[in-house]
Amino acid sequence: KKVGPKKAELETAKAEVRVVEERLAVALEKLRGVEDKIRSLEEENAAAVAEQKQLEYDVNDCKIKLERAEKLISGLSGEKTRWMATLEELAGQKQNLLGDMIIAAGFVAYLGVFTADFRLRLVKMWKQKLGELGFTYSQNTSLQTLVDPLQIRKWTNAKLPADQLSIENAVILSKARRWPLMIDPQLQANKWIRTMLKDGGLKIISFSQKDYVRTLLNAVQFGNPVLLEYINEELDPTIEPILLKQIFYQGGAPYIRVGEDAIPYNPDFKLFLTTKLRNPHYTPEACVKVTLLNFFITPQGLEDQLLATVVGLERPDLEEQKVALMLQMLNLQQQLKDIQDTILQMISDSKDNVLSNEALIAKLGESKIASTSIKTQVEEAEKTEKEIDGTRNKYRPVAYRGSILFFCISDMANIDPMYQYSLQWFNVLFTQAVDKAEPSDIIEKRLDNLIEYFTYSLYNNVCQSLFEAHKLLFSFMLCVRIMMGNNLIDEHEWRFLLAGGVTKTPAPKPRDVWITEQMWGEIQAIGMLHNYSNFDKIFVSNLSNFKAFFESQNAHKIPVPHFPSLNSFQKLLVIRCIRPDKLIEAIIDFVTEHMTQKYVEPPRFDLSRSFKDSSNIIPLIFILSPGADPKTELDKFAQSSRIRKLESI
Numbered sequence: 001k002k003v004g005p006k007k008a009e010l011e012t013a014k015a016e017v018r019v020v021e022e023r024l025a026v027a028l029e030k031l032r033g034v035e036d037k038i039r040s041l042e043e044e045n046a047a048a049v050a051e052q053k054q055l056e057y058d059v060n061d062c063k064i065k066l067e068r069a070e071k072l073i074s075g076l077s078g079e080k081t082r083w084m085a086t087l088e089e090l091a092g093q094k095q096n097l098l099g100d101m102i103i104a105a106g107f108v109a110y111l112g113v114f115t116a117d118f119r120l121r122l123v124k125m126w127k128q129k130l131g132e133l134g135f136t137y138s139q140n141t142s143l144q145t146l147v148d149p150l151q152i153r154k155w156t157n158a159k160l161p162a163d164q165l166s167i168e169n170a171v172i173l174s175k176a177r178r179w180p181l182m183i184d185p186q187l188q189a190n191k192w193i194r195t196m197l198k199d200g201g202l203k204i205i206s207f208s209q210k211d212y213v214r215t216l217l218n219a220v221q222f223g224n225p226v227l228l229e230y231i232n233e234e235l236d237p238t239i240e241p242i243l244l245k246q247i248f249y250q251g252g253a254p255y256i257r258v259g260e261d262a263i264p265y266n267p268d269f270k271l272f273l274t275t276k277l278r279n280p281h282y283t284p285e286a287c288v289k290v291t292l293l294n295f296f297i298t299p300q301g302l303e304d305q306l307l308a309t310v311v312g313l314e315r316p317d318l319e320e321q322k323v324a325l326m327l328q329m330l331n332l333q334q335q336l337k338d339i340q341d342t343i344l345q346m347i348s349d350s351k352d353n354v355l356s357n358e359a360l361i362a363k364l365g366e367s368k369i370a371s372t373s374i375k376t377q378v379e380e381a382e383k384t385e386k387e388i389d390g391t392r393n394k395y396r397p398v399a400y401r402g403s404i405l406f407f408c409i410s411d412m413a414n415i416d417p418m419y420q421y422s423l424q425w426f427n428v429l430f431t432q433a434v435d436k437a438e439p440s441d442i443i444e445k446r447l448d449n450l451i452e453y454f455t456y457s458l459y460n461n462v463c464q465s466l467f468e469a470h471k472l473l474f475s476f477m478l479c480v481r482i483m484m485g486n487n488l489i490d491e492h493e494w495r496f497l498l499a500g501g502v503t504k505t506p507a508p509k510p511r512d513v514w515i516t517e518q519m520w521g522e523i524q525a526i527g528m529l530h531n532y533s534n535f536d537k538i539f540v541s542n543l544s545n546f547k548a549f550f551e552s553q554n555a556h557k558i559p560v561p562h563f564p565s566l567n568s569f570q571k572l573l574v575i576r577c578i579r580p581d582k583l584i585e586a587i588i589d590f591v592t593e594h595m596t597q598k599y600v601e602p603p604r605f606d607l608s609r610s611f612k613d614s615s616n617i618i619p620l621i622f623i624l625s626p627g628a629d630p631k632t633e634l635d636k637f638a639q640s641s642r643i644r645k646l647e648s649i
Contacts, residue, residue, distance in 0.1 A: 068358070092138070095136060096136050096137050099130050099136050099137030099138075099141075102126075102137075103123060103126055103130070103137060103141055104141070104143060106126060107123065107143055107168070107172070108143070108171075108172050108175050109176075111172075112169065112172045112291055112292055112293040112294065113292035113293065113294050114294060115165075115296070116163075116164060116165040116298060119168070143167075143168045143171040143172070144167060144171065146171055147171055148337075150330075150337055151174075152167055152170070153330055154330065155167070155170050155192070157326055157327065158192055158195040158196040159191050159192050159195045160196075161188055161192075161297065161302075161305065162300075162301065162304055163298045163301035163304070164300075165294075165298050165301070166295065166298070166301055169189070169293045169294070169295055170192075172291065172293060173272075173293060176291040177291075179270075179271040179272070179291065180272055180290065180292075180293050181275065181282075181291065181293070182275070182295045183278075183292065183293065183296060184274045184275065184296075185296060185422075186295075186422070187274075187276070187423070187424070188295050188301070189272075189274055189293070189295040190227070190229060190274050193227050193272050193274075194227065197225045197270075200225055201225065202225050203218075204226075204227045204229065205226060205227070205229075207228075207231070207232075213258075216239065216242070217258060217261075217263050219269060220242065220256060220258075220264075220265060220266065221263055221264050221266060222266060223266030223268030223269050224269065225269070225270040225272070226269075226270070226271050226272065227272045228272065229274045230274070230275065230276060231273050231274065231275040232275065232277070232280075233280050233282060234286075238258065238259065239258075240289070241256055241257055241258050242256065242271065243271075243289040244289060247265050250262070273290065278413070278420070297423065299403045299404075299407060300403075302403045303399045303402070303403040304399070305399075306399035306402040306403060307392060307395060307396055307398075307399035309434070310398050310402075310450070311392050311395050313431065313435070314446075315391070315392075315395075318388060318392060319392075321388060322385070322388050325384060325385055326385075328377075328381055329378065329381045329385070332374050332378050332381065333378065335370070336374045336375065336378065339370055339371050339374070346360050346364075347360070394447075397451065398447055398451055398454070400485065401455065401485075402426075402430055402454065404482060404485040405454075405455065405478070405481070405482075406421075406423070406426050407481070408481040409421050409458070412462075412470075412474065412477075415473065416467070416470070418465075419470075421462070429458060429461060430454060432457070433450065433454035433457050433458075434454075436453065437449045437453035438453070455478075456598065456599075459474075459475070460603050461613065462474060463602045464605060468602075471602040472584065472587065472600065475599045475600055476587050476591055478595070478599070479590065479591045479599070480494065480569075482594075482595075483569070489569055493569070493573060496529060496573055497572055497576060501522070501525030501529075503524040506521065507524060510540055512543060512547070514547060514551075519578060522576065523535060523539055523577050526573055526574070529573075531566065531570055532573070538562050545561040546561055546578065548561075549561050549578065550578055555575065555578070555582050556575055556579070556582040556585045556586035556589060560574045568590050568594075569590060572586055607633060607634070608640075608641075611637070634646060
């Protein structure tokens with residue numbers, strides 16, 4: 001009775017429990033759904049918050065990058081035009097690269113020893129041959145493309161003459177594999193090397209020094225540059241291993257064997273050789289050991305040097321300002337180049353987005369400010385330089401005349417090897433002329449005084465060293481060179497006067513006895529010149545008139561028949577053909593007409609004047625002919641100068 005009800009209650013309770021559990025399961029299921037929904041909403045919320053933060057970061061980053069982009073665009077805006085032009089230039093150079101490099105390599109290897117004119121001729125021939133072989137090349141190709149323009153400016157500031165030949169020589173020197181041997185009669189290269197390396201531990205030696213080998217070997221070991229000067233036509237075999245760069249490695253270090261000794265070789269070692277010989281003849285064996293460079297001064301280079309001299313004496317303030325300005329411009333251009341190189345290097349090294357590189361943008365901003373400031377200073381300096389050059393160029397006629405006169409006296413060596421005049425002596429004479437010429441406040445008058453005084457001073461000094469037979473010839477050369485410098489004499493007419501001419505189709509000689517075969521040949525040849533067109537035909541048609549000219553005692557003074565428009569120089573050519581015996585008298589009249597009488601009356605030797613031109617390092621040298629003895633005149637001069645005793649050694 002008790003168990004039954006209990007069981008019934010149990011079953012009822014179990015049923016209720018099942019119902020409750022079912023409800024619980026349903027409730028739990030709903031709870032799980034709500035929890036899942038809450039979790040999903042929380043995840044969505046977290047994602048939304050994260051996205052919001054990312055968007056906020058992106059917006060902020062975008063703002064920063066926009067600011068940096070503005071700075072970058074602003075910083076590089078000034079470079080766009082230059083870079084675009086450079087890009088186009090490089091594209092053109094790429095197309096012509098092979099041809100240009102062939103020409104440059106040939107120039108460096110072979111042309112250093114030649115003159116400027118011959119270099120141009122050879123390069124023209126090379127270009128023609130390259131064109132035939134299908135190679136393209138730059139029309140204005142130049143060795144200057146092998147070096148930075150800033151480097152050329154550094155060279156010229158170090159006293160390298162600014163003419164094309166000297167700059168080409170400097171480029172060859174910097175690119176050639178062999179050590180340079182410079183033909184340097186005027187010491188232009190010597191002065192440049194000394195100035196350029198004065199702070200680089202330069203050692204200066206010559207073969208005449210007893211310990212030159214020891215100095216050279218020390219320089220090889222410690223990396224000093226060496227200037228070996230006053231080389232003759234033979235090279236000392238001792239330095240052959242150095243010239244040939246016979247380097248070997250021992251224990252991983254470079255050595256060079258000189259004689260029996262192995263010397264450590266420093267890669268910083270440099271060797272420069274110079275000779276004062278005007279026209280040296282080196283053996284082929286010597287030529288392959290060095291790079292021969294012709295540093296014989298050019299007219300343009302000498303003109304620039306003389307201009308600096310005369311301006312330095314006349315307007316020292318102007319020349320000092322010019323030199324200071326050149327140094328300032330060199331420093332500014334170097335700074336500008338360094339800044340531009342830094343910008344390009346930083347952009348190139350930036351691996352990530354350029355706009356993400358805050359240091360680059362900051363550096364660019366600083367560089368832009370500095371670059372703008374420097375560009376402004378450079379522009380102002382260039383403007384000032386033009387103004388200074390405008391004032392300096394007023395004195396250029398004096399420098400131009402000086403350049404003409406120097407090359408005129410240089411040509412005298414072709415007449416007699418004894419007639420050789422150094423540039424150092426010429427510069428001293430030029431400086432003395434500037435000091436002694438008559439002053440004037442009117443610049444044009446002062447220039448005329450300088451030109452006239454120096455021309456006559458040079459004439460007097462050179463005449464003292466000439467044989468009597470060559471003095472009129474020198475006057476004539478002086479006059480002709482000056483007129484050629486003023487474009488008053490035709491080059492072809494000058495050549496005809498010197499060497500005559502040859503006719504391609506000789507005509508039969510007239511039967512007149514007074515006409516010789518040589519005269520007739522010259523008459524036919526002169527007819528080929530522009531101002532003497534059909535001279536031979538006119539001559540044949542008017543034999544009586546030309547016979548009167550031929551027989552005249554003053555043929556050099558009367559007009560040429562049927563050619564009244566010929567000037568005094570052109571008349572010399574006719575005199576040469578018909579009356580060569582009157583040529584000297586005609587030349588005297590010609591020089592007198594254009595340079596006054598004093599240039600055909602050589603000054604008598606004046607020992608006192610010569611003594612004033614000498615110094616303790618510039619002696620007087622008497623070149624005596626047989627039987628001549630200056631002892632008496634020297635004693636008289638010593639007595640008049642109150643020199644107590646004249647020593648003989």
